[in-house]
Amino acid sequence: MALAIQHADVGRYTAHPNPRVGCVLVQGDQCVGAGGHRAAGEPHAERMALAAAGSQAAGATAYVTLEPCSHFGRTPPCVDGLIEAGVSRVVYACEDPNPRTRGRARGRLEQAGIGVTTGVLAEAARRLNPGFFQRFDAGRPWVRLKLAMSLDGRTAMASGESQWITGEAARLDVHRMRAEASAIATGVETVLADNPRLTARGIDTDRQPTRVVFDSRYRTPADAAVCAGDAPVLLLGAAGAHAAAAYPEHVECLAVPGEGEQVDLGHALQMLAGRDVHELFVECGATLAGALVAANLVDELVIYMAPRLLGNGARGLVELPGLEHLAQTPMLEIVDVRKLGADWRMIARPVMPAQAHPKACSPV
Amino acid sequence: MALAIQHADVGRYTAHPNPRVGCVLVQGDQCVGAGGHRAAGEPHAERMALAAAGSQAAGATAYVTLEPCSHFGRTPPCVDGLIEAGVSRVVYACEDPNPRTRGRARGRLEQAGIGVTTGVLAEAARRLNPGFFQRFDAGRPWVRLKLAMSLDGRTAMASGESQWITGEAARLDVHRMRAEASAIATGVETVLADNPRLTARGIDTDRQPTRVVFDSRYRTPADAAVCAGDAPVLLLGAAGAHAAAAYPEHVECLAVPGEGEQVDLGHALQMLAGRDVHELFVECGATLAGALVAANLVDELVIYMAPRLLGNGARGLVELPGLEHLAQTPMLEIVDVRKLGADWRMIARPVMPAQAHPKACSPV
Numbered sequence: 001m002a003l004a005i006q007h008a009d010v011g012r013y014t015a016h017p018n019p020r021v022g023c024v025l026v027q028g029d030q031c032v033g034a035g036g037h038r039a040a041g042e043p044h045a046e047r048m049a050l051a052a053a054g055s056q057a058a059g060a061t062a063y064v065t066l067e068p069c070s071h072f073g074r075t076p077p078c079v080d081g082l083i084e085a086g087v088s089r090v091v092y093a094c095e096d097p098n099p100r101t102r103g104r105a106r107g108r109l110e111q112a113g114i115g116v117t118t119g120v121l122a123e124a125a126r127r128l129n130p131g132f133f134q135r136f137d138a139g140r141p142w143v144r145l146k147l148a149m150s151l152d153g154r155t156a157m158a159s160g161e162s163q164w165i166t167g168e169a170a171r172l173d174v175h176r177m178r179a180e181a182s183a184i185a186t187g188v189e190t191v192l193a194d195n196p197r198l199t200a201r202g203i204d205t206d207r208q209p210t211r212v213v214f215d216s217r218y219r220t221p222a223d224a225a226v227c228a229g230d231a232p233v234l235l236l237g238a239a240g241a242h243a244a245a246a247y248p249e250h251v252e253c254l255a256v257p258g259e260g261e262q263v264d265l266g267h268a269l270q271m272l273a274g275r276d277v278h279e280l281f282v283e284c285g286a287t288l289a290g291a292l293v294a295a296n297l298v299d300e301l302v303i304y305m306a307p308r309l310l311g312n313g314a315r316g317l318v319e320l321p322g323l324e325h326l327a328q329t330p331m332l333e334i335v336d337v338r339k340l341g342a343d344w345r346m347i348a349r350p351v352m353p354a355q356a357h358p359k360a361c362s363p364v
Numbered sequence: 365m366a367l368a369i370q371h372a373d374v375g376r377y378t379a380h381p382n383p384r385v386g387c388v389l390v391q392g393d394q395c396v397g398a399g400g401h402r403a404a405g406e407p408h409a410e411r412m413a414l415a416a417a418g419s420q421a422a423g424a425t426a427y428v429t430l431e432p433c434s435h436f437g438r439t440p441p442c443v444d445g446l447i448e449a450g451v452s453r454v455v456y457a458c459e460d461p462n463p464r465t466r467g468r469a470r471g472r473l474e475q476a477g478i479g480v481t482t483g484v485l486a487e488a489a490r491r492l493n494p495g496f497f498q499r500f501d502a503g504r505p506w507v508r509l510k511l512a513m514s515l516d517g518r519t520a521m522a523s524g525e526s527q528w529i530t531g532e533a534a535r536l537d538v539h540r541m542r543a544e545a546s547a548i549a550t551g552v553e554t555v556l557a558d559n560p561r562l563t564a565r566g567i568d569t570d571r572q573p574t575r576v577v578f579d580s581r582y583r584t585p586a587d588a589a590v591c592a593g594d595a596p597v598l599l600l601g602a603a604g605a606h607a608a609a610a611y612p613e614h615v616e617c618l619a620v621p622g623e624g625e626q627v628d629l630g631h632a633l634q635m636l637a638g639r640d641v642h643e644l645f646v647e648c649g650a651t652l653a654g655a656l657v658a659a660n661l662v663d664e665l666v667i668y669m670a671p672r673l674l675g676n677g678a679r680g681l682v683e684l685p686g687l688e689h690l691a692q693t694p695m696l697e698i699v700d701v702r703k704l705g706a707d708w709r710m711i712a713r714p715v716m717p718a719q720a721h722p723k724a725c726s727p728v
Contacts, residue, residue: 151667151696151712152681153517161690286676293673303515307696307712309657311684312650317516320675326525332515332671334708337701344698346708348515348671 001093001121003034004063007045008128010036013179013205017276019129023049025060025087032056039207044069046078050085058086065125067096067118070104079108089115093125097136130299131182131278140269141182141280145289145298146174153317154310155286160193162315169341170304172202174283177302179203181281183234183272185212186226187288188219196283197225210234210277214288216263218243218253227251234275236268265295290319293330293350301332301348304340365457365485367398368427371409372492374400377543377569381640383493387413389424389451396420403571408433410442414449422450429489431460431482434468443472453479457489461500494663495546495642504633505546505644509653509662510538517681518674519650524557526679533705534668536566538647541666543567545645547598547636549576550590551652552583560647561589574598574641578652580627582607582617591615598639600632629659654683657694657714665696665712668704 007022015021015037023045025033033056035048043051046068050057062068068078068090082090090109095102095118106116126133131142148166149155156162178184179200186198191213198211208231213220216238220226222245227233233251237243238261243253256271258264272280282292292298323329332348339345371386379385379401387409389397397420399412407415410432414421426432432442432454446454454473459466459482470480490497495506512530513519520526542548543564550562555577562575572595577584580602584590586609591597597615601607602625607617620635622628636644646656656662687693696712703709 149517150693151517151665151698151710153513153515157688157690157693159688165690290675301515307698307715308690309682309684309694309696310690311654311682311687311693312680313683313685313687316676316680318673318675319677320673321677323675323677324521324523326521326529326672326674329514329521329675330673332673333706334515334671334703337703337708339698339701342697344701344710346515351671 001063001065001091001125003031004045004065004093005121005124005128007034007036008065010038013200013203014039014207016040016182016207016209017278019066019132021045021064021066021128023065024063025049025053025057026063027056027060032060041074044075044078047075047081050081053085059088061089061091062087063120064090064092065128066094067092067102067105069096069101070108071101079105082109083112083114087114089117091117091120093120094118094122097133099136129278131280134299135273135278140266140273140297141277142299143269143280143282143292143297144177144181144300144302145292146177146281146283146302146304147289147317148304148306149317150306150308150310150314152309152311154314155317156315157310158313158315160315165306165308166304166343167306167341170306170343170345173340173345174304175200175202177281178209179205179207181209181279182277183210183212183280185214185280185282185284187284188213188215188217189287190283190285191215191220191224191226193285195225197228198283199229199231209281212236212272212277212280214263214265214268214284216258216261217241218245221245222247222251234272236263236271238263265292265297269297286316286319289317290321293318294320296350299349301346303346303348305344305346307342307344365427365429365455365489367395368409368429368457369485369488369492371398371400372429374402377564377567378403378571380404380546380571380573381642383430383496385409385428385430385492387429388427389413389417389421390427391420391424396424405438408439408442411439411445414445417449423452425453425455426451427484428454428456429492430458431456431466431469433460433465434472435465443469446473447476447478451478453481455481455484457484458482458486461497463500493642495644498663499637499642504630504637504661505641506663507633507644507646507656507661508541508545508664508666509656510541510645510647510666510668511653511681512668512670513681514670514672514674514678516673516675518678519681520679521674522677522679524679529670529672530668530707531670531705534670534707534709537704537709538668539564539567541645542573543569543571545573545643546641547574547576547644549578549644549646549648551648552577552579553651554647554649555579555584555588555590557649559589561592562647563593563595573645576600576636576641576644578627578629578632578648580622580625581605582609585609586611586615598636600627600635602627629656629661633661650680650683653681654685657682658684660714663713665710667710667712669708669710671706671708
């Protein structure tokens, strides 16, 4: 199963909107076939492994990181493929979270006389697709909030000057994170201030993530860098807002229910999940970052730390208005720390719900 | 030599004002004696190792982490001891930085027909006593600035509430750092706000460091916790300032030249070095911390990071007024990162001089 998890990596950047899945076929103590699902429309991991094993698939045990599909999608059901190939046993790490198909593989396989075992390395296999599971479990994407700061928690000088806070290795890591995501999101203030492209660059991938702007009043200029290129763009505006700009065809204005001129962030994430955004990588300013954190909508903070001190006059990392006592402040667990050139990256996850923010809305 | 460095650890908390030194005596491939210098007035490392080896010292090679002393201090010269014991060769890691004795051991030993080798693991041996070397090389102590912060670089809520930002393991580590230091320093604002004791607690040591308060106008109350106990207290005041309080005998008011009502920090550190303060552990507020950093007087930042977010409304880590551009901000190198309970500790060292601060003075 550990090997199957490794094979899932072939779809790291490209499997979206499908889950990353790996499969290994074993006869005795020998691997007779292995494969991973690279991209939607291409064969699933099981089909890749069966093709690699050929006639050696008969009687083999199949290890799959996710419950094999039992429905017709863009490709025929993998359960049928496994049955036809004559495997003797199927071990899968975890059930498909999609309620339409969840748990259906077991019955089909057992009916065909194939032994089924589940739950092997389930947690590690789930981590291949945190957003795919969360989308079905909680109705919203897995949200990674990227923050880049100095050692003293500052993002930019008071003037806004922030170029080159982190180095080359950290920037490449950000592009890797972008490339993994279903979509990359930011706030309109960042679009107006920094004009980011929100594309994954320097990464070997043929898929560009969807770009999302929290933009209550559709202030994103039609010629903003975020609107360039082919990858879809979603501008999340307030229900009553109207776009003045004439956007290119791949830019869609999406009305999100909210309060007044603001966009309800939870609602926005639900809508993104409904559009197959499983993993959302957010790169934004302190206001939107704080609003997401305060609303408990962040699953992982990805913090790039440059070994500099900018001082208290510089701009801070997250706006968390209304917090007066330590007990109210969001508590995290640092789950990963690593060196990237001269910089360090920390990944932190919430461990206790922060006090709910009165208004979980985007900045106007 | 690596073993000798380990033996120096016996004096980690107690050797002050002497350097931490270890010594190993080797015959062939066998260690026949080893020892470290525990505390001033007690035998030096060489004497400990010679006593352990007894008659086996004759013909042995002595590995010492520092040039053996050749002068009468509180104990007779170790060079004489090594000669009398009949060692055949002496290997020491680095020369004594004290200009009174530097380099004298070699001649004495060679005159006695003993081979001398130096420079073995010199850098590692110097790190045993960063302040002892710096005091003689640069005329000021090795300054460690301790900072405790949230993940977003905040030290306390706006109200000042800061208790329990970091956990038990981090607090014990702070006490270990305190116990290692010659002196623990803070600013008078911290004394007035938090009333710290500045003692090393929960550590197996019979020495308490000197306590130092940057206190231009001698505002430290005579009944402040920092004045309690037996360990000496130095209040660093401005040249013209007068202490209104009647302090206990172990509290000394020391006039430091400066500008107006302020204390010149560089001068203060020079004066501390003159009083055998080799390693200074500073725990203070953002203003004094920033002044020390801006004046390039900090050798190591010891940053304890609690996995919390306090938000931009909370108090910041270092005041660095006058910085407008990134290029002016202090650049550091993170040399050590480790987990302490749920917290993380980072040690950072300056790699480029920060732009000199116009006034390297203490806050009044």
